[in-house]
Amino acid sequence: MDKVVIVGSGIAGLSCAIRCAGAGMHVVLVSPFPSERSQSVMAAGGINAVTSDHESGDSVSSHIEDTLKGGCYLAGRMAVSGLCSHAEDIIRYLEGIGTVFSVDEKGRPMRRAFGGQSFKRTYYCGSGTGKIIVSALVMEARRLEAAGLITRMLWQHFHSALIHEGVCRGVLLFDDRTGNLHPIYADAVVMATGGQNALFGKTTGSTQCDGYAAGMLFMQGAQLKNLEFIQYHPTTIETPQKRMLISEAVRGEGGRLFYQEDGKRVYFMEDKYGEKGNLMTRDVISREMESTGRDIFLDVSFLDKATIDNRLGEVRDLCMKYAHLDICRDPIPVAPSVHFFMGGLAVHLNHETNLRNLFAVGECASMYHGANRLGGNSLLAAIYSGNVAADEISGRASDENTHDFTLEIEKKKEALARMFDSQSRFPSLYIRNMLSDTMRKNLGIVREESSLRHGIEELEYYISIADQIRYDSSVNPYDNYSLTGILALARATLECALERKESRGSHYRSDYPETDSTQSFASLVSYDGGKYTVCPDKECFYES
Ligand SMILES: Cc1cc2nc3c(=O)[nH]c(=O)nc-3n(C[C@H](O)[C@H](O)[C@H](O)COP(=O)(O)OP(=O)(O)OC[C@H]3O[C@@H](n4cnc5c(N)ncnc54)[C@H](O)[C@@H]3O)c2cc1C
Structure with missing residues (x-):
């Protein structure tokens, strides 16, 4: 393939961009804010890897087993094996581009233990691991930008994907400076938009991570997976x-x-x-x-x-x-x-979604963490998934792209203009606040059927009034139009939590307090004209 557009420039988006550009592709890397303001810079604790100078007794297979066990056996062994066995290469790569990990007085790497780890295998950079990794990756991206291989576009919010007959051909972006929608066509699109923190209001994460992109893609036909698992x-x-x-x-x-x-x-x-x-x-x-x-x-x-x-x-x-x-x-x-989302866009091992040429990497994709993520595994997964997607894309021939999206784009522009003029009853901020109350109340650490059903009823109401949003000029236009996708994602999350009638990892049901070995499968949710269908991921019935 020749051209890829990557949406989101945290650690996952940057890693994918650098690898694609390194393979000679032209990369367009878009985000509303610079990488230095992505949630990735908040990561303080570290990144997991078993390296050749490992702590006595540790091994890659122990890292694999800890990750599978920590995730309550809902992550596939093949995916987790790939992740853990590439961790040393990733540490060496990061060192090679200028990441300075903490060392002791003899210059030996320092590692700490995070929860659920059998050995100390978390590399760290003082207390600023995320910041230091991001700045090393940004330097690499700038080098490739100077070589003309990466085009960086800031102040761009995702609006929707350009999809025809199940194949993704590009994205429609909202330019925060001009207020206009504009398309970027590409051979492949990689989503790297992070988690879904904003569904819950105040969390440990960034409000940039609002889940809109996953919600909108869901409404456009992408499947979501394991949404009930919220750390x-x-x-x-x-x-x-x-x-x-x-x-x-x-x-x-x-x-x-x-x-x-x-x-x-x-x-x-x-x-x-x-x-x-x-x-x-x-x-x-x-x-x-x-x-x-x-x-x-x-x-x-x-x-x-x-x-x-x-x-x-x-x-x-x-x-x-x-x-x-x-x-x-x-x-x-x-x-x-609320801190981290194990669920997200459902992807195959190569990080492609169920829509051809649409990929997802980093926290917005669901793959390695099963029902609960181990600390230090997320930075690793963000880089590894970016690499896996890049290798797949750069090794693939481009599909012929003949479809004309002009009419569809014009209709979306008109709908957006109508929304900006809207004087309807409900300010979007009001619905957003009600939404986060609903999510916090009904999707807490402990859930049960009645509260989940109550949450779904509230969501049905918010969705029913979402087309009567009053444009709220006190917030960014994006915060107005993004509401529909966010509500769809929230509703899908509640549906998944209702459907999983057992307790496993971060999903604890007081009405089903035991783990049920017959439910050792991931859940997939799809959307069809307002209908939400949750079903077991038949391809993935995991060991327990
Ligand atoms: C406080 C904190 C500490 C953490 N500490 C650790 C740790 O020590 N170790 C560890 O392994 N993990 C840690 N994590 C988790 C880890 O930081 C994240 O999972 C990881 O950084 C996610 O990277 P990412 O690239 O997928 O997403 P992000 O870094 O969140 O980047 C998402 C990108 O997408 C962009 N974006 C979002 N929505 C849109 C949109 N609609 N349109 C366009 N662009 C969009 C954003 O602007 C951003 O550029 C921590 C998380 C938090 C919150």
């Missing part, structure tokens, strides 16, 4: 703008969770799960925290100051800034919050 990160703190993440690195360095009872500390995770209690997987810890019904604290005050300064400096600064706490002395009050 609540156990340790976050409330701030006026968002839930601030207290990285798992804190527990990786020895941090202990406790609550107070009769003037004494109860280390509830250690009491129940022993020595590794504070490093159980995120789904387990979040559920245990919620079930105590108490205020939970995280303590690192017993660590020496040098460890806190060198390895947890960013956490120390953010606790001081937002909670006025000195973590060298005070325990941190923490609570679970």
